[in-house]
Amino acid sequence: MGKALALANQKGGVGKTTTSVSVASWLAASGWRVLLIDADPQGNATSSLGIDKRTLPRSTYDVLIEGVAVGDALVVAARERLDLLGANPALAGAEVELVSLSRRERRLGLALETVREQYDVVLIDCPPSLGLLTVNALAAVDEVIVPIQCEYLALEGLMQLINSIDLVKRRLNPALDVIGVVMTMFDPRTRLANQVVEDVRRYFPSRMFTTLIPRSVRLAEAPSFGKTIFEYDPTSRGAQAYRSLSEEVAARLALA
Amino acid sequence: MGKALALANQKGGVGKTTTSVSVASWLAASGWRVLLIDADPQGNATSSLGIDKRTLPRSTYDVLIEGVAVGDALVVAARERLDLLGANPALAGAEVELVSLSRRERRLGLALETVREQYDVVLIDCPPSLGLLTVNALAAVDEVIVPIQCEYLALEGLMQLINSIDLVKRRLNPALDVIGVVMTMFDPRTRLANQVVEDVRRYFPSRMFTTLIPRSVRLAEAPSFGKTIFEYDPTSRGAQAYRSLSEEVAARLALA
Ligand SMILES: Nc1ncnc2c1ncn2[C@@H]1O[C@H](COP(=O)(O)OP(=O)(O)OP(=O)(O)O)[C@@H](O)[C@H]1O
Numbered sequence: 248m249g250k251a252l253a254l255a256n257q258k259g260g261v262g263k264t265t266t267s268v269s270v271a272s273w274l275a276a277s278g279w280r281v282l283l284i285d286a287d288p289q290g291n292a293t294s295s296l297g298i299d300k301r302t303l304p305r306s307t308y309d310v311l312i313e314g315v316a317v318g319d320a321l322v323v324a325a326r327e328r329l330d331l332l333g334a335n336p337a338l339a340g341a342e343v344e345l346v347s348l349s350r351r352e353r354r355l356g357l358a359l360e361t362v363r364e365q366y367d368v369v370l371i372d373c374p375p376s377l378g379l380l381t382v383n384a385l386a387a388v389d390e391v392i393v394p395i396q397c398e399y400l401a402l403e404g405l406m407q408l409i410n411s412i413d414l415v416k417r418r419l420n421p422a423l424d425v426i427g428v429v430m431t432m433f434d435p436r437t438r439l440a441n442q443v444v445e446d447v448r449r450y451f452p453s454r455m456f457t458t459l460i461p462r463s464v465r466l467a468e469a470p471s472f473g474k475t476i477f478e479y480d481p482t483s484r485g486a487q488a489y490r491s492l493s494e495e496v497a498a499r500l501a502l503a
Numbered sequence: 504m505g506k507a508l509a510l511a512n513q514k515g516g517v518g519k520t521t522t523s524v525s526v527a528s529w530l531a532a533s534g535w536r537v538l539l540i541d542a543d544p545q546g547n548a549t550s551s552l553g554i555d556k557r558t559l560p561r562s563t564y565d566v567l568i569e570g571v572a573v574g575d576a577l578v579v580a581a582r583e584r585l586d587l588l589g590a591n592p593a594l595a596g597a598e599v600e601l602v603s604l605s606r607r608e609r610r611l612g613l614a615l616e617t618v619r620e621q622y623d624v625v626l627i628d629c630p631p632s633l634g635l636l637t638v639n640a641l642a643a644v645d646e647v648i649v650p651i652q653c654e655y656l657a658l659e660g661l662m663q664l665i666n667s668i669d670l671v672k673r674r675l676n677p678a679l680d681v682i683g684v685v686m687t688m689f690d691p692r693t694r695l696a697n698q699v700v701e702d703v704r705r706y707f708p709s710r711m712f713t714t715l716i717p718r719s720v721r722l723a724e725a726p727s728f729g730k731t732i733f734e735y736d737p738t739s740r741g742a743q744a745y746r747s748l749s750e751e752v753a754a755r756l757a758l759a
């Protein structure tokens with residue numbers, strides 16, 4: 248049975264998409280079979296892999312609302328051993344449409360059950376909110392990775408996020424656990440970044456990943472070419488950091 | 504009758520809160536009477552002004568869901584001539600609760616009607632989504648300012664945002680108009696930032712504000728002290744840029 252994890256944080260622009268695409272692509276390049284699910288109506292994970300949202304035969308919307316099986320909705324082979332369930336703007340309507348559907352928080356989890364055997368790891372990129380799309384993702388996985396930008400405003404919402412994860416754990420998914428928090432856009436020259444890292448280390452002493460992801464414009468450039476950081480600039484600091492983070496993730500997931 | 508404007512963009516972390524707090528505080532310091540509404544469950548605008556979310560007597564949630572009048576819910580005098588309607592985590596539940604309420608898209612607009620006379624400008628800080636909180640804000644105002652981060656992924660969602668604004672304009676609020684787009688976190692040294700600015704200039708030839716907001720860590724530090732950039736570091740590049748942007752906004756709003 249494959250492991251499933253969500254990248255979640257309602258704070259916007261903290262590196263959820265960059266982390267999910269980078270980790271998914273490194274795990275696939277290392278030999279594991281990976282499914283990446285784009286659960287954000289912005290579809291940034293989809294376009295970061297160079298997939299045109301307008302050409303998706305099916306998408307996460309179809310799985311959540313129409314009940315299409317994940318296997319049939321897949322965009323296969325975004326990369327070798329990396330399948331993508333892409334997102335398009337139709338997903339923006341899903342938050343409201345889900346409210347009146349039965350089992351509204353569990354629809355993604357139920358849909359995933361049929362395919363989890365086929366993958367070693369499933370990653371879900373969440374939108375910047377704690378609405379029904381993120382709740383569906385948290386109800387469907389075993390683990391959560393929380394990317395945290397090294398800025399003050401990013402600390403603000405942490406308590407709210409942890410409370411929401413606890414709520415999903417109590418009501419919907421007892422197996423859910425925060426496997427780790429990863430500090431992103433770290434600029435060692437600023438006092439603020441170092442202070443935030445210290446604050447988070449105190450908050451989550453055992454959960455913070457050792458790897459700190461540096462702020463690096465190469466990471467922001469790669470999506471404009473539809474390439475992962477490993478394809479775009481494999482020797483960059485961003486690529487090295489995400490390689491080392493991915494190794495930590497693989498170890499914590501105990502991937503065989 | 505005061506002017507009302509929303510800061511909206513479903514892409515996360517692009518500077519919506521930083522722009523709304525900076526512009527609101529400069530307009531108030533210049534003599535106009537300003538109301539800032541925090542419509543984001545993260546409550547970043549509330550804490551950026553140094554207000555403790557846990558001590559709010561009332562909040563945006565009470566106005567939207569309980570129908571409390573804006574006048575009674577106000578946290579008065581966050582600064583001289585600057586009132587705040589703050590947000591707390593309860594607002595996170597509003598998206599789902601609004602779905603089943605009557606006039607669900609208009610509740611903020613209706614609540615605002617009673618107080619708009621008392622202010623020269625009302626600004627609404629939106630969450631990073633196109634859900635019912637943002638729709639309520641767009642239905643309640645005359646103008647929208649779109650902050651756009653100078654990065655590729657921030658361009659992705661622009662079409663979707665413009666389509667959503669058009670939809671609200673057609674169905675709920677014919678007066679709605681995009682008064683301008685402001686480029687944020689601009690780093691002139693990177694090719695990517697210059698390229699994104701050129702792309703947006705082609706997209707919105709007449710709407711881009713002349714002022715480009717530079718990336719500056721002082722802007723990220725100020726909220727940790729509960730201070731505006733003008734209080735924290737008045738001579739910084741960030742303060743100068745937001746002063747110049749605020750003057751452009753005042754001119755476009757034709758504030759007397
Ligand atoms: N370490 C980094 N250094 C520099 N830029 C980065 C880094 N990580 C991500 N970025 C850029 O910062 C922006 C925000 O990152 P990203 O889109 O991954 O965050 P997100 O949390 O997924 O955002 P959203 O909340 O909108 O979904 C993007 O333009 C991305 O390219």
Ligand SMILES: Nc1ncnc2c1ncn2[C@@H]1O[C@H](COP(=O)(O)OP(=O)(O)OP(=O)(O)O)[C@@H](O)[C@H]1O
Pocket residue numbers: 257258259260375398399400401514515516517518519520521522543547629630631687688689716717718719720722723724726741
């Ligand atoms: N010009 C700037 N230079 C450097 N940092 C900035 C700048 N503007 C904003 N920031 C910082 O970047 C982060 C994102 O900005 P902000 O929170 O204002 O964006 P937002 O669009 O409101 O985010 P969200 O989508 O989560 O509501 C914050 O930590 C903020 O302090």
Ligand SMILES: [Mg+2]
Pocket residue numbers: 263264265287291372373374
């Ligand atoms: Mg994202």
Ligand SMILES: [Mg+2]
Pocket residue numbers: 519520521543547628629630
């Ligand atoms: Mg904000």
